[in-house]
Amino acid sequence: MSLLDLVFPKTCVRCGRIGEYFCPECIGLLPPAAAICPLCQEGSIGGVTHARCQRTFGLDGLVSIYSYNDGIREAVKRLKYRFVRGMAKAFVEAVMERIDPLMVSFFRRKRFVVCPVPLSSSRERWRGFNQAALLGEILAQHMDLPLVRVLKRVKDTGALADLKVRMTAGERQMFVKRYRSTTQQAMAERRFLAEKKVAMRRGQMKGAFEISEKLKVKSAKFLLVDDVWTSGATIAECTKVLKRHGASAVWGFTFARSGRAF
CATH class of the missing domain: 3.40.50 (Rossmann fold)
Known part of the structure; x- marks a missing residue:
């Protein structure tokens, strides 16, 4: 074991056990x-x-x-x-x-x-x-x-996590009209925003x-x-x-x- 390992010991990313970044028990559970x-x-x-x-x-x-x-x-x-x-x-x-x-x-x-x-x-x-x-x-x-x-x-x-995507008033109104259930509306809006974010990311990546x-x-x-x-x-x-x-x-x-x- 190196001095660095003594000062900053490796700990399992899943259970926190000291020794390895992926302990034998946890690696099979990933x-x-x-x-x-x-x-x-x-x-x-x-x-x-x-x-x-x-x-x-x-x-x-x-x-x-x-x-x-x-x-x-x-x-x-x-x-x-x-x-x-x-x-x-x-x-x-x-x-x-x-x-x-x-x-x-x-x-x-x-x-x-x-x-x-x-x-x-x-x-x-x-x-x-x-x-x-x-x-x-x-x-x-x-x-x-x-x-x-x-x-x-x-x-x-930039990072994908930093990309902010918002729904316009017109887009939101479209979902209000389309869905009676607020739960279905919320799920549809999340899918729409995810797809919109991907489209924006593709545009960012061009060139x-x-x-x-x-x-x-x-x-x-x-x-x-x-x-x-x-x-x-x-x-x-x-x-x-x-x-x-x-x-x-x-x-x-x-x-x-x-x-x-x-």
């Missing part, structure tokens, strides 16, 4: 994320994009390991906002315990390369590191895949990324790594840029997935 098509968000074997949902510049599939709740939310918070870099290694190890070995074999056999989603320079300076890059480096080692950084962020879009090394993109297969899938707008925009420059396949890989995006 809720998995169901495999879904990244376009329609409906169930899909292995996370493959449904044939009916495929787009020329869209994702070919999505792997998200855990649901974004319980201890996973705490793990992400420690990594991103408390700057606990050691959390990244523990996170990857937790993922490797849960991921289907057949998926790892698929990415190796098809010669995918790991590409972390880039962070804005201002946010990376504030945090001191890019959490997606840190996770991507360790994941690439564990999966025995090459790591590349062919994307650069050219626009600071946020560029290719830094074009020669490494053509005909390559990419595993785009990020910490959490929320709206899907960030990975979707990265995918669009990669495919427009000749990438033959792009899959998203996130350590957690939060709710239904759109």
